[in-house]
Amino acid sequence: MNQRRPDDTPDGGAAHPAERQPSPEFPDQSQRVPGHTGEMAPRPDHGEDSYRGCGRLSERRALITGGDSGIGRAVALAFAREGADVLFTHLPEEADDARETTRLVTEAGRRAVPVECDIREEEECRRVVDRAVAEFGGVDVLVNNAAYQMARSGSLDEIETDQFDRVVKTNLYGMFWLTKMCLPHLTEGGSVINTTSVQAYQPSPHLLDYAMTKGAIVTFTKGLATHLAERGIRVNAVAPGPVWTPLIPSTMPDTTEFGAKSAFGRPAQPAELAPAYVYLASQDAAFITAEVVNATGGAPLP
Template sequence: MTDPQHTQQDPATQHPQPEFPEQDQPHPGWTGPMDPPPDHGEDTYRGSGRLEGRATVITGGDSGIGRAVALAFAREGADVLFTYLDEEADEARETAQLVEEAGRKAVAVSCDIRDEENCRALIDRAVEEFGRIDVLVNNAAYQMSQPDGIEAISTEQFDRVMRTNLYGMFWLTKFAVPHIPKGGSVINTTSVQAYKPSPHLLDYATTKGAIVTFTQGLAQMLVERGIRVNAVAPGPVWTPLIPATLPDTAEFGKQSPMGRPAQPAELAPAYVYLASQEASFITAEIVNATGGVPLP
């Protein structure tokens, strides 16, 4: 029987390649209508106990990269608390089911991380459920394409991007750190946009650059407390955020040297590695998963 997770194959043709059918969704987007459907590793990811007994928190865990990470963490033996927005309740139930089918505890929490008290309550809930937080994954993000330039970026949009991508990460980390034991870690999601910003994603790219700086600075701050801090920088990834925020999805990902976007399942192993004890000497690092785009 073929094992897609471990069988050597051509990465350029391993997953669907553009052109994709044109598709448009209102924000925040949903997995079900996407064509082709995203692969979160449902049929392929096999764990090996690398996160056995860990207590983990993942923001934006209802779909996309967050769902793939939640699934992988669970199959590696971790319990998972993850956030979603009210509009994503159906998506959240699907993620929770995947975690529970792996035999682990799933706690789905509706939480808008743009609010400081929401972030405080979320960390309190995680500590109530698990007693500690071994791994915090700051993954939730907001973007909206504005091809008409900086004049088209409203203060409302700019504020939403900043508060979701930066403030939420800052608050959650600040409140979580006292509950992270030695050997625990924080993993942030940045982006290729941090290094090669697309003009139509100016505000989003700005936050992703800031996440790189935050990650590297915080890592130096927390290393004496035995806590590692790293980040993953994806290139184009086929998630609901794409049809919900970009005007043209037919050729999404075609610009990467790989000629296609990543599937969420291809990103999850990077988070597993950074969360595991195997990465004990890895901190202040950015794992670039860009499909071949060279980065500094």
């Protein structure tokens, strides 16, 4: 396993993308859902030692779902180092990871508000938005990032109704409710950023229900962007390819070769996704809406 970290090369040049982060073969590992960062090998990189902010989100107020680990933690860290206060959601089982995200945001000199929440419940979503308004006085950036998947062999018969409900309610209902409830509090110049996936374009049979929801997120993003343009609120999405997060060892049957089929022969680390969210949230992207930033590691898209 290539363990090279994302440091610059000795001569000052940028490292080859394939060599910047660990590549398979990874140790065989599995966890119970929702998974925990501390049990992963290699440990995910959220930008703890590499992300440097420059004030692009100064005094902004962000609400991030699933901010305890993975992409959500990397985004929370990057937003904080760019000057934003962060409220983020997590499940009860993710309290340990949530404490670490809180530490990282606080060490960046910004406010961190972790909220235990299951976004499959409408009233829980309302409580989260109410808490953000109470803590911050409003919301400038909403990041709909929380998601659930569970790999199956590829047979539709294996997707039970309970699983289907969890996937759809986490990935779509939660996003819909939170966005709807945030809109009265989003100011002109605000931003909504949704996490979709390469699965929206290249659905894998073993993740069919998950892929279906990610396609719906692309449609929701583009439609809502047109609807909110008049109000000066931008709506965009990020579509990651394979990313090394706790969702992988807790929902995939074999992680040893995870991400090996990307053009760079490895999965992305959460730290490599965060800059896309920072860009879309910032005024650098003031003329960008209804777009999907594809960070798929070279996966061919239609």
